[in-house]
Amino acid sequence: MKERNFRGGVHPVGGKGLAADKPIQKHVVPETVVIPLQQNQCALAEPLVAKGDQVLLGQLIGKTVQAKSAAVHASVSGEVVAVEQRPNTNGHSVLSVVIKNDGQDKAVEVSGHPDPIQLSGAEILERIAAAGIVGLGGAGFPTAVKLDIPENAKIDYLLINGSECEPYLTADQRIMEECTDDVILGAKLMAKVCGAKKIVIAVEDNKPESIRRLTKQAGSNAIEVVTLATKYPAGGERQLIKSVLNREVPYDARPYQIGVLVQNVGTAWAVARTCLTGMPLIERVVTVSGPGIKEPANFMVRLGTQFKDLVAAAGGYVDEPGKVLAGGPMTGLAQFNLDVPVVKCTAGITVLPEDLVTYQEPLACIKCARCVDVCPAYLLPLRLEAYAMKDMWETADKYGAMDCIECGSCRYICPSKRDLLAWIRLAKHEITDAKQRQTS
Amino acid sequence: MDEKRLFISQSPHVRDNDRTQKMMFSVVLGLIPVWAAATYFFGFDSIRLVVLGAVAAMATEAVMQKIRRRPITISDGSALITGMLLGLSVPPTLPSWMIILGSVIAIIVGKQIFGGLGHNPFNPALVGRAFLVASFSSQMTMWTMPFDGITAATPLVNSGAYSLSQLFFGTAPGSLGETSIFAILLGGIFLFYRAVIDYRIPVGFLGTVAIFTALLGQDPVFHLLSGSLLFGAIYMATDPVSTPVTPRGRWIFGIGAGIILVVIRVWGALSGGLTYSLLLMNALTPLINRLTRPRIYGHGVKKNA
Numbered sequence: 085m086k087e088r089n090f091r092g093g094v095h096p097v098g099g100k101g102l103a104a105d106k107p108i109q110k111h112v113v114p115e116t117v118v119i120p121l122q123q124n125q126c127a128l129a130e131p132l133v134a135k136g137d138q139v140l141l142g143q144l145i146g147k148t149v150q151a152k153s154a155a156v157h158a159s160v161s162g163e164v165v166a167v168e169q170r171p172n173t174n175g176h177s178v179l180s181v182v183i184k185n186d187g188q189d190k191a192v193e194v195s196g197h198p199d200p201i202q203l204s205g206a207e208i209l210e211r212i213a214a215a216g217i218v219g220l221g222g223a224g225f226p227t228a229v230k231l232d233i234p235e236n237a238k239i240d241y242l243l244i245n246g247s248e249c250e251p252y253l254t255a256d257q258r259i260m261e262e263c264t265d266d267v268i269l270g271a272k273l274m275a276k277v278c279g280a281k282k283i284v285i286a287v288e289d290n291k292p293e294s295i296r297r298l299t300k301q302a303g304s305n306a307i308e309v310v311t312l313a314t315k316y317p318a319g320g321e322r323q324l325i326k327s328v329l330n331r332e333v334p335y336d337a338r339p340y341q342i343g344v345l346v347q348n349v350g351t352a353w354a355v356a357r358t359c360l361t362g363m364p365l366i367e368r369v370v371t372v373s374g375p376g377i378k379e380p381a382n383f384m385v386r387l388g389t390q391f392k393d394l395v396a397a398a399g400g401y402v403d404e405p406g407k408v409l410a411g412g413p414m415t416g417l418a419q420f421n422l423d424v425p426v427v428k429c430t431a432g433i434t435v436l437p438e439d440l441v442t443y444q445e446p447l448a449c450i451k452c453a454r455c456v457d458v459c460p461a462y463l464l465p466l467r468l469e470a471y472a473m474k475d476m477w478e479t480a481d482k483y484g485a486m487d488c489i490e491c492g493s494c495r496y497i498c499p500s501k502r503d504l505l506a507w508i509r510l511a512k513h514e515i516t517d518a519k520q521r522q523t524s
Numbered sequence: 525m526d527e528k529r530l531f532i533s534q535s536p537h538v539r540d541n542d543r544t545q546k547m548m549f550s551v552v553l554g555l556i557p558v559w560a561a562a563t564y565f566f567g568f569d570s571i572r573l574v575v576l577g578a579v580a581a582m583a584t585e586a587v588m589q590k591i592r593r594r595p596i597t598i599s600d601g602s603a604l605i606t607g608m609l610l611g612l613s614v615p616p617t618l619p620s621w622m623i624i625l626g627s628v629i630a631i632i633v634g635k636q637i638f639g640g641l642g643h644n645p646f647n648p649a650l651v652g653r654a655f656l657v658a659s660f661s662s663q664m665t666m667w668t669m670p671f672d673g674i675t676a677a678t679p680l681v682n683s684g685a686y687s688l689s690q691l692f693f694g695t696a697p698g699s700l701g702e703t704s705i706f707a708i709l710l711g712g713i714f715l716f717y718r719a720v721i722d723y724r725i726p727v728g729f730l731g732t733v734a735i736f737t738a739l740l741g742q743d744p745v746f747h748l749l750s751g752s753l754l755f756g757a758i759y760m761a762t763d764p765v766s767t768p769v770t771p772r773g774r775w776i777f778g779i780g781a782g783i784i785l786v787v788i789r790v791w792g793a794l795s796g797g798l799t800y801s802l803l804l805m806n807a808l809t810p811l812i813n814r815l816t817r818p819r820i821y822g823h824g825v826k827k828n829a
Contacts, residue, residue, distance in 0.1 A: 094540070096536075096538050096540075097538070237828070238828070251538065322822065326821075331825075332821060332822050332825045333822055333825075334822050334825050334826065334827045335820065335821070335822035335823050336822075337822075341827035341828055342828055343828055405530060406530070406531050407530060407532075407533075413535075413536060414535060414536045414537075414538070416535055416537060417535070418530070418531065418532045418533055418534075418535075418537065419530065419532075420530050420532050434537075436537060436538070438531075440538065441531050441533075441537065443533075444539070444543075447543075447544045447545075447597075447600060448544075448597075448640065448641040448642035448643070449642050450544055450547075450602075450641065450642050450764050450765050451642065451764045451767075451769050452544075452547070452764040453722075453764065453769035453770070456769050456771070456818075457771075460821070461820060461821040461822075462818045462819060462820050462821050463818075463820060464770070464817065464818070466769060467769075483817070484820040484823075487820050487821060487822060487823070490535075492535050493536075495536055495539070496536045496538065496540055497540050498539075499540070499542045499543050499544045499546070499547055500543075500544045501539065501543065501544075503534070505534065505535070505536070506534050509534070
């Protein structure tokens with residue numbers, strides 16, 4: 085079969101073998117969970133509980149207040165011991181609900197549907213919104229908001245993103261292999277909501293078993309499974325659309341404006357589970373892996389479980405840890421405090437040993453243009469860096485700084501070990517600031 | 525759990541193994557077959573000129589960085605390359621003081637006054653060579669036959685005198701590094717395999733020379749194999765610092781250099797147009813970069829509604 089590809093990208097060490105064959109195991113429900121009322125891209129939800137309240141598993145504890153926010157639920161039953169600022173994976177403190185688990189898992193009353201495909205699109209959307217589902221791939225955008233496209237927009241394709249191009253992470257792969265039915269059902273449910281004519285599931289060719297199982301299940305359901313060349317960032321939304329459909333999303337548009345919607349396989353799984361059981365999103369699959377972890381594993385984890393519990397469950401560190409990342413090594417966020425909780429879009433915890441994270445002194449840029457060759461947004465990262473270093477924000481804007489998707493391929497490939505992406509991020513920040521100043 | 529000291533930085537957290545220093549030393553390695561061939565054909569002169577060129581270049585770089593109060597970075601290998609390239613691009617009879625002077629000029633005028641590595645608009649080795657050709661034109665065109673050292677004309681001046689196999693293996697007169705096409709190809713294949721050089725400039729350059737000379741009714745194979753063309757196309761036209769960074773720009777650079785080279789060879793008074801064709805294209809590089817900016821993803825495409 086033809087492999088789908090895009091221009092640019094890099095081939096970091098995959099490291100998938102560490103956890104790819106480890107079946108999803110239920111992680112023991114922790115004694116305490118910390119549930120932030122803001123899950124990355126979403127706006128802060130309003131707390132509905134106070135210290136001392138008893139909550140049930142699946143109970144709504146954070147209410148959406150804006151269009152761009154998602155409901156938050158208790159992932160254990162027990163007593164609320166605090167509603168306070170707690171450290172979050174994004175490096176900030178976020179208002180969080182801390183629940184002491186009573187070990188009972190007493191759940192709220194829920195009503196699933198035995199055959200949810202019978203539900204109407206509006207009913208499915210309502211269930212997705214009520215369940216607080218967000219994009220589980222990493223960005224964490226509320227799924228119901230993304231699926232609720234304007235009435236005049238027509239969706240040709242629903243792309244289900246199973247590329248999982250981040251090194252070490254295998255959560256999506258395990259879901260595709262162990263919960264194939266759920267992924268297919270979730271895709272069909274979402275296609276019904278947005279009116280997509282066709283469903284395409286895209287998987288990198290380093291996961292042949294996932295492709296085999298999905299193809300087998302999809303055959304009878306008129307869903308196409310396509311193979312992507314293994315390359316980072318194959319799973320970037322815009323890169324995926326380019327690879328699979330050879331369409332480009334205009335810089336000032338969202339994918340639905342060219343008739344495409346992209347959802348992650350984990351999100352499809354969550355949608356299917358919610359519609360079948362009625363239980364909101366209270367758990368997800370998290371890969372704990374990397375060369376710095378003793379027993380890499382894939383866990384089914386209650387949201388709010390702290391990183392330290394999961395690192396311990398995976399056997400702890402090999403030697404001294406260098407970095408502990410929320411996510412994979414290409415886009416993950418480095419953590420300094422392992423009290424941070426698993427949030428809805430935490431696909432994995434990657435531990436890199438000390439010798440893999442040594443700082444390398446940057447050398448002069450020799451204009452080898454490898455960053456130009458690998459940039460999947462077709463930018464000139466070396467120029468953007470140079471302009472950012474000279475405070476030339478307007479020129480950086482003219483050279484497309486705002487089109488950078490922050491995949492980090494430029495910094496990865498640079499033989500002079502320059503911090504290209506850090507400078508481009510600074511430029512984006514300054515450009516956004518300047519535009520806000522102009523409008524206000 | 526006990527508290528561990530964890531490192532914090534922005535993503536990405538992993539990096540490719542290749543380093544600029546490694547790339548530089550790959551170029552040095554890639555020059556070894558050429559130097560070995562030169563030593564085989566021209567004997568001790570090859571060692572003398574390349575070593576003196578390299579040592580002078582590195583010493584000048586260190587002194588200049590000391591004067592400029594900058595960290596001394598001769599260990600990055602870039603000055604070594606400049607010196608070796610210059611040494612390999614002169615005739616075997618060149619006096620020692622001339623190669624030293626050429627190296628000093630290459631590093632000072634060609635590189636350090638612009639700010640050092642990464643900031644030079646021209647290839648420093650070519651600046652040094654242009655200086656030597658302009659200042660000592662008779663010594664710079666004093667060609668000798670390999671092995672015996674008898675003075676002879678280069679194939680470009682006396683085109684019928686040498687067979688293609690002489691040109692290919694290097695038994696025709698010329699500058700130290702340019703005569704053995706075989707050795708140059710060997711080094712070039714290594715550099716291409718190591719991804720140190722991009723194919724676009726050499727292919728565009730050599731392709732243009734072949735097509736242009738064929739159109740003029742001359743023998744393209746002879747043109748490709750003679751003079752310093754192949755040596756320059758592999759080792760000098762691919763200097764990343766002084767050539768375009770955009771894919772289209774690299775094609776334009778190669779094609780432009782090819783056209784200028786043929787014009788100089790066919791209608792010009794100079795026998796070897798390589799130096800000036802590349803220096804002229806170096807000068808055009810900022811402009812080429814600006815005019816060949818790639819279309820950014822998502823620009824120039826329309827949305828449905």
